[in-house]
Amino acid sequence: MTQPGYVGASSSITADDVPAFYEGAKFYSPAVGDANKSSVNSWLAGLLDRNGPVPLLKVEGVPPETPCVSVCVLGSGSAMADLPPAGDEFELAVRQIERLQRVEFGAVYPLAAATISALVAVVTAAQLRVPLLDADGMGRAFALIHHTSMHLSGVSPTPLAAVGPTGESVLVEVPAGPRADRMLRANVDTVGGWAALAAYPTTAGVLRRAALPGTVSRIANVGRLLLDRTDPDLLVTRLGAITGCRRLARGRIAELEHLSRPSDVTIPAHPSSLVVDEVGGLGRQLRIELRSEIVAVFADGALIAGAPDLMCLLDVSRGALATLDSLEPGDLIDVLVTPADAVWYSPRGIEMVGMGSHGIPLAHPRRR
Amino acid sequence: MRHPSTLPITLGELARIQPLAAAEPHLADPARKVEQVVLAETFERLRRCTPHGLVVLHNEAATGGWSLAAALHLAWERNLSAVVVARSVAGDSSVALAERLTMSLIVIDDDPIDVALHLAGQVSAPAAARALRQARLAEQLAEQTGIRGVLGVLNRELQQVPVALVMGGVVLGGQSAALTERPHVRQIEVEVHAPGERSTARLVAAVPVPGPADQVESLLRLARPSLQAAWAQSRLDAAARAAHEQAAFGLLRRLAGDPAPEPAEPAGVEAPGWAGELGWQVGEANRAVWLAPVRPAGEPAPEITFMIRASWQRGHTTWPLVAEGDGWISWHSSADPDDVTALRRALAGFRDSAVAHRLVIGVGRAHDGVAGLMRSVAEARLAAHVAREDGPGAVQWFDQVGANAALAWLPTTEIAQVADLCLEDLMAARDRAALVQTVLAVLDAGGSLSQASQQLGVHRNTVLARLSRARQFGLTYDEPGQRLALHVLCYALTSLWSDVTEAPS
Structure with a gap:
């Protein structure tokens, strides 16, 4: 149990941490709407109340031979709001892999410590009564399930199990990681629009080098800062201390361009563009490229930030994060950029999740 | 033969001929020269462009809003002349960014490759492109x-x-x-x-x-x-219009001159509907203006009428201008008879033209209706005659003309001819001007020799000597029966001769 306003390390997750957890998870995937917020939060808070707090352990704090598995939500969040989970999907998915591999997992970790996936990892740990690892595979949210540090380290995502709200499940085994996402996408609609995914079964010893450490406790801390509604300037400074984020510019939204442009087919998204007139400073014209997330920010046509940087918009008048579906011309926003984990700026990382994967063939500003 | 210019073609020139003539140009500097055309498919190609080039975006370099923004920035970095892009990619914000970077942006509807090929041809042969432009201009002019x-x-x-x-x-x-x-x-x-x-x-x-x-x-x-x-066409038009106006004004005059057919119309004749077709207004207060040459020389040529019309109607296209006799009639109608600001302004604006064409201007008083207009016309004409004394550009308002107006009507030329016949000896004398002037001064002074000598600036004895010499030639000014006739004659001769000396040879 942590005091309100506490920011720092923690060894467990309690029901009181759930709202902060949710807000922090949203910071790392700003495109997600709030459709699930109350139902998921109360589900998780109820679980933690009944089953007790979930221990949050560092990867190094777990014996290296401990079998671990990651979980996440596959598919769209709005589908999850339409067809809410029965409650046992994630547990079932993990149990399927346990049966297949004849192991018993000693810890769970989120595939991505962001979006609803961060919360369902806590749910799964509470249901399985195992600790949660303070690590994940993305450090933010990326679009595809092989966009992980584990994949870059040679850990296979399979065997993986996907269980839909209909109770049906898919078990996938592929030799090449990137194929798994394709096969799963074809099945997600059939099993209810979203699915509970258990993947990357491995050991804690492998995760010590393959996973990104500290990302779960980080979203809890970020969430606490965001819940503590405060002056936007102060908020940006505080966030900067935890996440390394900084403000690119403050401006007013001038135009929303909804274009159906030809885009790379590997990532399902409709490209659109946001034009922001900078207030103060150099009065630059900012162009913010949107896919399923913000993928690039141009100032007067010069690229100043781009994927895999995490870019998000802060609604200055409310002092809260603005979700991409709530933007209106005339809104005053801060454009924040947070560096992703260093692994994403490696050549292979850039190739996988950089701007090229979103159809923007420009060199990343951090690599020029 | 003059050699066609081989200077690099400018952006403004390119924008005047196809294919860019059909495009939507946002030119930061039309005088910017274009030395090269680049069809850029990739940003890599854009980065290798040399300055003063025009770049046509295509394919990867034209995939969306961000690509145009990035291309504009690169073009600015590379000091390119202009960026050409398909309409599907360009939005309002791109235009705003182009303006911010002072980079010319041209939005096209045609295929970028076709446009780039055309432009490359034009840029490599500027003389041909200019000839094309001239041909296009000739077509436009012909229309x-x-x-x-x-x-x-x-x-x-x-x-x-x-x-x-x-x-x-x-x-x-x-x-x-x-x-x-x-x-x-x-x-x-x-x-x-x-x-x-x-x-x-x-x-x-x-x-x-x-x-x-x-x-x-x-x-x-x-x-x-x-x-x-x-x-030539407009002169034909102008001739037709002048004839139309003249006829219409003649009708108006007849309307006003006819005795009212019904005595129940004491207010006078209403302005007929056809006056409105010509844009004429005949309202409550009509103030006529008479434009007349300083030296009348019969009916003015249509060209002169055309030019007078052009300068008189500048800014007042509905004001009529009717050639009448040796001058032109115009008038201004308003509700308030004392409102002369518009007229004064027009007169001030016309002054230069009046001097250039050696015109004088008479202005009548404001009167009601068609009949009032005719009266005002007569007054203006009278005033114009008086204005002639002050030379070209003079304006005379009838309100300020007294009985002196009568003198202005004297047919001085005819009277002078009478003098030629009746006073043959005088007209043959070398000092006739001095003699006539002296007699006129004495008559003007009511017979007072001292006043006359003072006015002429000569000695009293000189006046006496001239008078006796004049009497020898038949200028018997002191005979009561002849005094009026001789006074008029002297006045006519003096004003005629002073005009002659004033007028340029």
């Missing part, structure tokens, strides 16, 4: 039927170069900015001979230095035939 239209085409085509048609210091059309002398601007003139016209008009263009002086001159020459045709 114009009016002077205003021709000058409009020229001014649109030449953009930063104002063009005006000038005749004798009066701007007949176009932008008068062409005449103002400014630093770094050279004036190029082309003479335009109107058919059957003695005087010539000039087409004047103010070209910045250094600038495309040769091209401007050839464009002006190109416009000359159209201008001559338009001029």
